Structure formats: structure tokens, C-alpha cells
Amino acid sequence: MNIDIIRQDIRGLFDGKIFLNNAGSSLMPTHVVDSMIGYLKQEEQFGGYETANRNAELLESFYEETAKLINCKSSNIAFATSATDAYAKALSSIVFKEGDVIITTIDDYISNQITFISLQKKLNVKIIRTKKLSDHELDLEDLENLIKNYNPKLVAVTHIPTNSGLIQDVESVGKICKKYDVLYLVDACQSIGQMFVDVEKIGCDFLTATGRKFMRGPRGTGFLYVSDKMLEQNYAPLLLDMRGAHWSEYDDYELFKTAKRFEHWEISYASLLGFTEAVKYANHIGMHAIEHYNKGLSERLRGNLKNSGFQIWDQGNNLGSIITFCEPNGDLENIQKVLKENNVFFSVTYKNSALIDFTNKNINGIVRLSPHYFNTVDEIDTVSEILKNILK
Template sequence: MDINKIRKDTRGLEDGKIFLNNAGSSLMPDLVTDAMIDYLKSEEYSGGYHIANVNADILEEFYDETAKLINAKADNIAFATSATEAYAKALSSIVFKEGDVIITTADDYISNQITFISLHKKLGVKVMRMKNLPDCELDLEDLEHLIKIYHPKLLAVTHIPTNSGLIQNVEAVGKICKKHDILYLVDACQSVGQMVVDVEKIGCDFLTATGRKFLRGPRGTGFLYVSDRILEQEYAPLLLDMRGANWTEYDDYKLFTTAKRFEHWEISYASMLGLKHAIRYANEVGMEPVEKYNRNLSQKLRNNLKDSGFDVWDLGNRLSSIVTFSGPDGDLENIQKVLKENNVYFSVAYKNSALIDFTNKNINGIVRLSPHYFNTIEEIERVSEILERSLK
């Protein structure tokens, strides 16, 4: 990876900030915003329908680039306006009835947990969470045990939780789902763009992602992967529109064959184009070197923070580029002040966003730093020094 070139490709880095909020909303490469602005300008002059027709082939490349990123086929990809929209569409395609069981994890994303609770309240679906082992890894024996007793309809796992450095063993869960023929939904919102994500290896039926985080795309974008077996079984969102089906009879329709049936007809094509460019950029840099580079940055940062006396809260055997920590007596305020004064971009999360995890860790919140491949080891050292000095 040519870090100098990558940094030059990113105007957002020109003012000397240290940008470490890639798990929140990253900096787009220049070509992403340039392509979007050009596209909007052409809409301004000719209207959106004409411009979408003229650019049909270029827009279609979004599906090829996304498929390449996660080792799928273009027909398995749907554009979405966010990871949450993709997740809701996937869930809505499953016909839940009272007593059906969803098994998830204690570390799944806040919005997923709220959605499951809503399914419980509205439809009487039972929500269970598999146990964690003492080292924070998923307890797969417990999972097999729960499956044998409850015969779940769906297993849902967040690959990388938003507020902890943990990387969940989604491949092992995938094998168990296959063995027991259970639907499998993976939230890869924080892993796509950060590391290699391969839907064949994971063995999932649905996988959701957002554009604006480690993928470095625009806000208001994301995607959904839908496996062949799900498409063949005619799964489709509950509230379909004309993007999903052909209206063939007064009282009937015929579903379209590809994952596009999970889209809505109206979307921002400028945003889709921006996401295509961001994904193409990620494909060109290559996810293997990105994963390796990010692991080095985050390990260095964690070690420095621990050595300086901060409490680092990332537990698990494989850790991601999400580094979470707090200061003496759980301090978050002083850390935020110092980072802001030094033009370091970060985010903070409080207890309700990771209710189970933070309760278990007995903390009220964390500061999150999330380095990415345009960051340098010098930046990591500088931030570590700034934080160490703040303790003296």
C-alpha cells in the first residue's frame, strides 16, 4: 500500500487533523465526492431520469464492485440507504409467527437488539442470546444446546460490535447454521472495508453493511447481500415496491429474480455512484493489506494506552481496528477535552449503546479510536503521547 498516495487522495486530511473516527463516519477519497458532485451537476441540467438512463451501465458497476469486495455475485447485491435499512428489509422477508425464536449475541448492535425486542412485543417472537466464554468469545457449545432445545428460525450475529474491539467468529456460527439449516443474518457494518469479509467463508444468508464507515463512502448508503438459496426460495421484503416485482395480474405480481428485489425504486443515484467509487477504491487498495495494516495500528495503540495506565476495554482473541478505553476512575471527559484540543477525531459511547457489554464490564462508557489504512504509525504515536501527557 502506498500510504503517501492514499493520503494525497484524501483532501480531508490536508489540514493536519488526526482522523481516528473511521468506525463513526470516515473521510471519503476525493474521487468519491468529485464523482457525486459531477453527477448532481448533470442532474441539475438534465433531470434525474435522463441522467440515470445515460449512466445506466456506470451505475450498474456498483453491483459488480460490491460483489467483488465480499466474494459474491452481482445478482446477490442490493443497494440500501443504510445498514439498518438493509437489516430491516432482510428481517421483514422472514415470516415470523408467535413463538418463533431468534438467537443473537450479547454484543449485537443496539438497533438490532431494539428491533428484536420490537418483534417480541409485536409478534411474540422469543429472543435469546447465546453465552460468551470467559475470554469473550461466543460459546458455541451453548449455541448448539440452545438450537437443540429451541429450533430457532434465525441466528443473527454482529461481526464487529460498535463499542468493543471484538471480532466475532462468524465463520464458526455459519457452519452451525448450515448443519441445522437455520437462517443466518450477519451485521458486517463495522467489518466491511476494515478487513477481508467473504460471504462464502461465513456461509450467511444475509449480510448488511453501511457506506460511510470503514468503506469510506458517502452517508445515506449501504448494501445488503442475499444468498442464492434465499433468492431461489422467493424471500422478499414485506413491503415490496415495483423495484421488487412485476405487476402481472390485478391481484398478483411476479418477483424479480435478483437481490434488487430488496431495494426501493427511488434512491439517490449520486450516492450510489459515490459508494461504487468508494468500494472500487477499497478493492484496488486490497482488503488483505488493509486488514494487516489496521491490525498493526490498533495493536500499537492498545499497547501504548495500556502502558500509559488507561483501561482498555477490548476483550476477545481477535481484535479489530476499534479501540475502546477510559481513564482513571472511568474518566471520559478529560480524554475528550485533550483530544479535541489536539485536533484528534474520535467518538464516545455511553452505557445504553452497549447495555449488556458495558454492564458486564461495569463501566459507564468508553472513548473510541478507530484507525484506518490512511493513518500512519507516527499519528498513533502522537495521539498516544498526547494522551499519556494528559495523565500527568
Template sequence: MKIRDFLWSYLGKIKSTFVVRIDKMNLEVIRQETPGCSDKIFLNSAGASLMPKTVVEATIKFLYEEQQLGGYTAATKNTGLINRFYDETAKLINTKPSNIAFVSSSTDGYAKALSSIDFKEGDCIITTNDDYISNQIAFISLQKRYHIEIVRVANLPDHELDLEDFERLIKKHNPKLIAVTHIPTNSGLIQNVEGVGKLCKQYDVLYLVDACQSVGQIVVDVEKIHCDFLTATGRKFMRGPRGTGFLYVSDKVLNQKMYPLFLDSFGAQWTSFDDFQLNDTAKRFELFERPYAALAGFAEALRYANAIGMDQIESYNRKLADTLRINLQNYGFRVLDQGNRLSSIVTFCQADGKVEKIHKALSDHNVFFKENRRQDALIDFTSKNVDHAIRLSPHYFNTMEEIEKVSQLLENSNY
């Protein structure tokens, strides 16, 4: 049988709904649905996580329909599947489907949100020392082009955001935008985005949250955060395909007719030679051309997480990460994560600040990890006086036995 015929036969057996019934946190079922976790210890979900089988199947099935029908007909035929993406995303973050736009990545959504803001010379952005590298670069780019001011709020001694300083800076600078990364990619800190959101609401300041490391890992509720924009990616803790993400856009932004700098025929209707009419929903931030097969896979990843329940995922992830941090500290490693509330991103180095022994021990035992460099987190790593850090990011398909095994091999490497 030809490979193509085999795949068609296989895909024909897959139900169109791709339902995996997980009524509670059933680790055995989850691991069976995650083939990539069987031959390695995978601890890099903060980079690009392992997809469930049904996510891959949904993506492949759509691709084969495009092969047989062409992209336009396949998309028309699967309108319900495409709409599921908006429904599941809205359910995940507690909003309406009309507030959701599909984007190719969190950074893509972030750039579109920034481009919808009418910056002028002298405007101010207030952000944090722990914001994501790409966001910091975007702010500097705006500064160079529009001569805006970038102000970074102070951290308290425990590394939490100083909300009193935040309020003082808001009163002093009257910022055009406040931007906060919920969970930095370079540390386990969970920033107090809800506290910042209350201030933004009180002083009526636009508020942009990068949730690329928090969505899929912990509960994220845009109603509690009070943000105007929130961005997320598919490939990380959401366990979706690369090239996927979403942008949340508040009713406030939509009602103020804000829109990205570059629209196309999907975001607006061409109504006269020199005018257009905006799409009423967050889809004004989308472009006509989208990878529908990847979108279908992402919709399934969203459904998969919602079926388990983000509260259960968050609780289990916390146990994994807390155990790992305690073990690392007990075995003489320098754990770099600071803050009152920490996430499933664990960063550490050797007591001497180096990472070579750690790197070798993990690589030799087929443990997947990420090494962060000072330039990835210039402000944070400079303040911590480290040039490199190892990042381990356990997720809900990992077992406590894996955490103990990795801890033990690291302890052995430390002598």
C-alpha cells in the same frame, strides 16, 4: 468566473472512470487522495470516515448531470456506472452481482431482511450480547409485536462466542433466525461469524450478519461465513457517502422466494389485479427511488478499496490498532476490548472508569473520536461496569506517527 461555471470546468476534466491506480499500499498516495486527513488526526472511521477525492468527484459529477438532464435521463445514461456498484460489491465480499441490493444504510438493509422472514408467535431468534443497539431494538420490537423469543448466547471467559452453547441453544429452540454482529460498534471484538455460519449450515437455520463495522476494515467473504443475509454501510470504513449501503442475499433466500414486506415496482412486476412476480435477483429488496449520485460515489469507494486490496488494508489497520492498544495499556488506561481477535476499533477509559481527561486532551488537539455511552451497549458496558468509553478507530489513511502522537498526548493528560 461563476462558481457553477468553475465546477463544470473542473468536473469536465475528471475522467469518467475515476481511476486511482494504487498497485500496493501506498500511504503517501492515499493521504493525497484524502484531503480531510491533512489538518487533523481523524480517528473516527467507525462513525463516518473520510471520503477519497474521487468518491466526492463521482458524486458531484452525477449531481450535475441530474441538474442538466433530469434524474431519469442521468440514470439511463449512466447504466454502466450504476452496474459498477453491484460488480464492485460482489468482488469485495466474494459473491455475484445478482446477490447484491443497494440500501440506504446497514440498518435499512437489516430491517428489510428481517421483514422478509415470516415470524409467528413462539418463534425464536438467537443472537449475541454484543449485537448492535439498533439490531437489539429491532428484535425487541419483533418480540412485542409477534411474541417471539429472544435468546442470547453465552460468552466464554475470553469474551469469545461459546459455540458449544450456540449448538445447544439451536437444538433446544429450533430458531427461526440466528443474527450476529461481526464487529460490535462499541468494542474491538471480531466475533466468530464463520464458526456460527457452519452451525447454521449444519442445522439449516437462516443466518443474518451485520457487517457494518467490518466491511471496508477487514476481509469479508460471504462464502466462508455461510450467511443468508449480510448488511453493510457506506459511510464507515468503506469511506463512501452517507445514505448508502448494501444488502447481500443468498441464493437460498432468493430461491425460496423470500422478499421484504413492502415491495414496489422495482422489486416486483405487477402481473394481475391481485398478484405480482418477484425480481429474480436481490434487487427485489430495493426500491425504485434511490439516490443515484450517492450510489455513484459508493461505487467509487468500493472500487477504491478493491484496487488497494482488503488484505493489505486489514494488515495495516491491525498494526495501527495493536500499537495504539499497547501504548494505552502501558500509559495506565483501561482498554475495554476483549477477545482473541481484535479490530481497528479501540475502546478505553481512564483507570478510574471516567473519560473527561481523555475527552479534553483529544478535543484540544483536534483529534476526531467518538464517545460511547452505556445505553449504546447496554449488555456489554454493564458487564464491564463502565458508563462511558472513548472509541478511536484508525484506518489505512492514518500514519503510525499519528498513533504515536495521540498516544503521547494521552499519556501527558493522565497526570
């Protein structure tokens, strides 16, 4: 990777700005933005239908590039307007009945947890959360025992929680789910674009992701991976439209063969094109190279902050590019003030977004820094020094 060239391709880096909020919504490459503007100008001149027809091959490349990103076929990919949109469509394809069990973790994303609770309230579905080991990793033995005892309809795991740097062992979970033939859903919202993700190794039935975070795409984009097994068994979202099926009889339809059945016909094609260019960009650089570089940045920043005396809340054996911390007394205000004064972009997560995890940690919130491959080592050290002065 040539960091200088990568940084020159970002108009959002200027005036000493240090951008460390990639787990929230990253900075798009110039070409991503320009492609969307160009597409909208075409729509201005020719209308949406004609513009889509003229760019059909380019728009279709989204599926090929995304398949390349996660090691699957283009037929397994559906465009979504967000990770949550993809997640809801995947869940809606599963016929839940009263008494069915969903097994998840205490680190699952807030929106996922709320969705599970909604299913519990409306359909009397039972939610069971797996235990953690003393090293904060998933207790895989407990998970397997829960599967044997409850025969769940679904196992759902968030690859990297939004509220910590923990990378959960989704591959081992996949092996257990395959052993017992249990549906398996992975939320890869924070891992896609940050590290190499291989759906074949994970062994999931569904995987969801967003465009705006580490993928560096526009807001309002995401994707859903659907395995061949799910497609062959005719899994489809509860509410289909003509993007998902052929209206074959007055009172019947025939599902289309690919994961596009999980899409809706009307989307923002400018956003789809922008996301396509973001995926191409990541594929061109290479996810293995991005993962390796990110690991070095995050380890350096996390180590610097720990050595300065900050309380680090990333717990686990395998940590990613999300660094969560606070002052030793739990205070966040001074950290936020100093970061804002020095033009450092960050985010804050409070207890209501990670209720179980933060209750167990006995904290009310954390500051989150999330470096990415366009950040430099000098930036990491600069931010480390800025924060170090708070505790002097």
C-alpha cells in the same frame, strides 16, 4: 499500499488533523466526492431520469464491485440507504410467528437489539442471547445447544460490535447454522472496509453493511447480501415496490430474480455512484492489504494506551480497528478535552448504546478511536503521547 498517495487523495486531512473516527463516519476519497458532485451537476442539466439513463452502465457496476468485495455474484447484492435499512428489509422477509425464537449475542448492535425487542412486543417472538466464554469469545457449544433446544427461526450476529474491538467468530457460527438449517443474518457494518469479508466462508443467508464507515463512502448508502438459497426460496421484503417485482395480474406479481427485489425504486443515484467509487477504491487497494495494515495500527495504539495506564475495554482473542478505553477511574472527560484540543477526531459510546455489554463490564461509557489505512504510524504515536500526559 502507498500511504502518501492515499493521503493526498483526501481533502479532509489538513492543519494537523488526526482522524480516528472511521468506525463512525470516515473521510471520503476525493474521487468519491467529485463523482457525486459531477452526477448532481448532470441532474441539474438533464434531470434525474436522463442522467440515470446516460450513466446506466456505471451505476450497474456497483453490483459487480460489491460482489467482488465480499466474494459473491452481482445478483446477490442489493443497494440500501444504510445498514439498518438493509437489516430491516432482511428481517421483514422472514415470516415470524408467535413463539418463534431469535438467537443473538450480547454484543449485537443497539439498533438490531431494539428491532428484536420490537418483534418481541408486536409478534411475541422470543429473544435468546448466547453465552460468552471466559476469554470473551462466543460460546459455540452453548449456541449449538440453544439451536437444538429451541429450533430458532433466525440466528443473528454482529461481526464487530460498535462498542469494542471484538471480532466475533461468524464463520464458526455459520457452520453450526448450516448443520441445523437455520437462517443466519450477519451485521458486517463495522467489518466491511476494515478487513476482508468472505460470505462464502461465513455461510450466511443475509449480510448487511454501510457505506459511511470503513468503506469511506457517503452517508445514506449501504448494501444487503442475499444468498442464492434465499433468492431461490423467494424471500423478499414485506413491502415491495416495482423495483422488486413485476405486476403480472390485477392481484398478483412476480418477484424479480436477483437481490434487487430488496431495493426500492427511488434512491439517490448520486449517492449510489459515490458508494460505487468507494467500493472500487477499496478493491483497487486490496482488502487483504488494508486488513494487514489496520491490524498493525490498532495493535500499536491499543498497546501504547495500555502501557500508559489506560483501561482498555476490547476483550477477545481477535481484535480489530476499534480501540475502546477510559481512565483507570472510568473518567472520559479529560480524554475528550485533550483530544479535542489537539484536533484528534474520535467518538464516545455510552451505556445506552451497549446496555448488556457495559452493564457486564460495570462501566458507563468509553472513548473510541478507530484508525484506518490512511492513518500513519507517526499519527498513532502522536496520539499515544498526547494521551499519555493525562495520567502523568
